[in-house]
Amino acid sequence: MSDPVMMTPKRMVEVEVDGQAVKVFEGQTLLDAITKVGIETPTLCFGDTLAPKNACRVCVVEVEGARVLQPSCSRKAEPGMKVHTNSERVRASRRMVLELLASSVDLSTTSVAPEYLAAYEARPEKFGPQAPPDTHRDHHRAGHSAETDGQLAATVYQGKKIDNELYMRDYSKCILCYKCVDACGEQWQNTYAISVAGRGFDARISTEFVVPLPESACVYCGNCIQVCPTGALMFKSEHDLREEGEWREEEQTVTTTICTYCGVGCNLELHVQDNSIVKVTSPPEHSITHGNLCIKGRFGFQHAQARDGAKK
């Protein structure tokens, strides 16, 4: 935030967004330009502390002269670009992307999903009734698929993975945004416990040979949960409360404090319901931690409330 860094002067680039001229710094993206003129753009795989993966394609825009639509989250602004964010072509692709996702993935805990689906009048049900969970999904051979009669819309549904006390992984809710992989790997944590495995519709987030997390390299920093946009990765405490029907987000308070475990001084946001901590996040905009924590800051709250003992 207040780093005394010598900034080399940056050139400004002027682009036109839906007819409005706007200047952004060279190197900034079309999304930056679009946001600057006050237009909202749906994003799913875009996370401001991570390099854009541009995999979800829900933020595509039309750039005059380009053959195909461009992902605004990662396409750099170039002088003179004329961008359309609400053309029929853009709306059709965004709508279809949302329909493809909503018909194959459980978006029930994706907070932005209802708003996006409504804004684009998406009708995911048009592909037909959804196929039931596939217990064999983690073991599909690359490049193979069974013939289909098309009567059920294929889904990524499979069983939840609950193999430790801290997280729950429900890949039925995974839109494959790659954010957890990037946060676990080279962009933040350097732990590399998970990767994308398989191919095509069978692509999935996995440890090596699908081993349970405790056997993997996972260090339970929870940074993957922090960046997950869909609730596929969740605090086990949150998951359990949701299962019991006791998760009441509107009643929760969020208290910002500083982690006391070591001298780094990471900011913690304690989400409290019924006087007990149910989840810990960290502000993504914080200049030191960028939303990241370690296992102690993220999960070390249990001693403060001994929740298992208290419940019994």
Add this chain to the structure above:
Amino acid sequence: MDIKLLDVAPTEVEKGAVDLLLGPPLSGWDGGERDALTDTRVAEGGHESREDRHLLLPVLWAVQDRIGYISAPALAYISKRLMVPPAEVYGVASFYMMLATEPSPPRVLHVCEDIACKCLGSDDLIATLQERFGPEGAVSTDGRSTWHRSPCLGQCDRGPAVLMMEAGLEPFTRTYAPASSGTAFASLAEEEGVVGTEPAVPNQLGDPSLRLLRRIGVVDPWSLDDYRAKGGYDALRNAIALGPAGVIREVKDSRLMGRGGAAFPTGVKWEAVAQQPARPKFLICNADESEPGTFKDRVIMEGDPFSLVESMTIAAYAMGTETGFIYLRGEYPEAERAVQNAIDQAYDRGLLGDDILGEGFTFDLEIRRGAGAYICGEETAIFNSIEGFRGEPRSKPPFPVEKGVFQKPTAINNVETLINVLDVLMKSGPGYAEMGTQGSTGTKLFCLSGCVTRPGVYEVPFGGTLRELIDMAGGVPDGRELQAVLLGGAAGSFVRADELDIELSFEAVREAKTTLGSGVVMVFDDSVNMHRILQRIAQFFRNESCGQCVPCRVGTVRQQEALARLASGKPRESVEQELELIAEIGGCMRDASICGLGQAASSAVESAIDRLGVFKGGAQ
């Protein structure tokens, strides 16, 4: 990097397979014996090991070839040796069709189920296997063999095709095409004397007008001397006489356009790479010919492999690229053996390596074997595959000429494009451009397959018609009517029987809203059920999508489902609504996918609906 591995020790066999490729480990840090005195105090070799990540796919192949699948202990050992986290190694291994990540018998028969082979009886072959051997993946009683369906094996001129991969101390991979069920069973039963395919001989053999195919069937593909006796390496001498800038000038003057599908001007690409200040630069030959119906590059590599090595040497000389890769699909074992022999002989004679022909330039060339992924024919996916990552395409820009493999300037050309350069240098750029049309110079290789009397690769100058080409191949069998032609492959489009007067040039097909793509001309007569063909094309794209972006990952599935409903006569609401849905899905895939695979995944299907009128009372 601190890598946590599963607690499983590799067997001597697994360790041996890896070490044979990588050499023995240097210390306890990269997989060797841990020395309590030295290894506990200094960590060495991590950086060096990580530099070798590009060996990940070769080393996975080494294990696959030795034991038939990537076992957990072998994966952990690879992880340790290359300092690549095990989850990532698994992510890469599970990306490829030809690498198994679950226990598998050492012998796997891959049976082509793609469109050309479908026309030649692969459905019957598969039905026979299911009935007499067992369902896909069933293991023989001795535990040694199994079979799987496979996408196009690139043997469309002589299908139905099968490919036997046998792991072991002396692994071998062999193609059988055409394969009767007898051949398939004999191969599964390890009978002696089952004969593999030979290099194809062009039907135009002896035609004096041939340029790209002139040596095929004439030259001994295993002999550098014979290649030189038939004019080989004259073009390299001409190139050296011209100098690097002169070569690029001639290639630009020839107006040669890339033959891989995109038709980008080769000279422009080469000039851009030559002008890049960054070093080192790379040259890649895209020999991952996986487009269903395409087999021209296979015919070249099997029949005239030295021509590829020579043309890459010329390209390297022109652009100053000191390292080259031939990314060759794993389904082409015969081509790999022929090209590897050509590379070895060229090294022996000073035609590769340092100081080539005493002219002071260096070019090192090696083959990288693909492992069963159509997407790895996409140029940026090749880069990721070579670097040891999942073969997922990258966003462009930046373009390969600026940031290609290893983020360095890279020229990437198709096999056919490269061998055209020999002709450019023998005739001069303007001399080469005399043949063909204004916008499409030179000759083009076309892969004729499906319902034609004489399938195979044909070389014709640009500017002829589709009808002439099909007539050269003998047309459809007697008594049959031509129903449709698939131009450009699964990513291309269908044309009707009344459109055969289309001129075969880049500009004319663009005008006619179709494509030459990779040169596929697949002919369907009235005996073919087009619904089955479309369903297979849809399934092909579903199976081959890398899965990175939503439009392609899910769109290909929804397209397949809609086609299945139409083909079975059970549309959700109405046929019209399903056709509208297919068009909507296609629009999103074309507009919003990251790469050409998704952008073209609906092309053939939509052309069949709009142009042929399939599902609209037209072709069946």
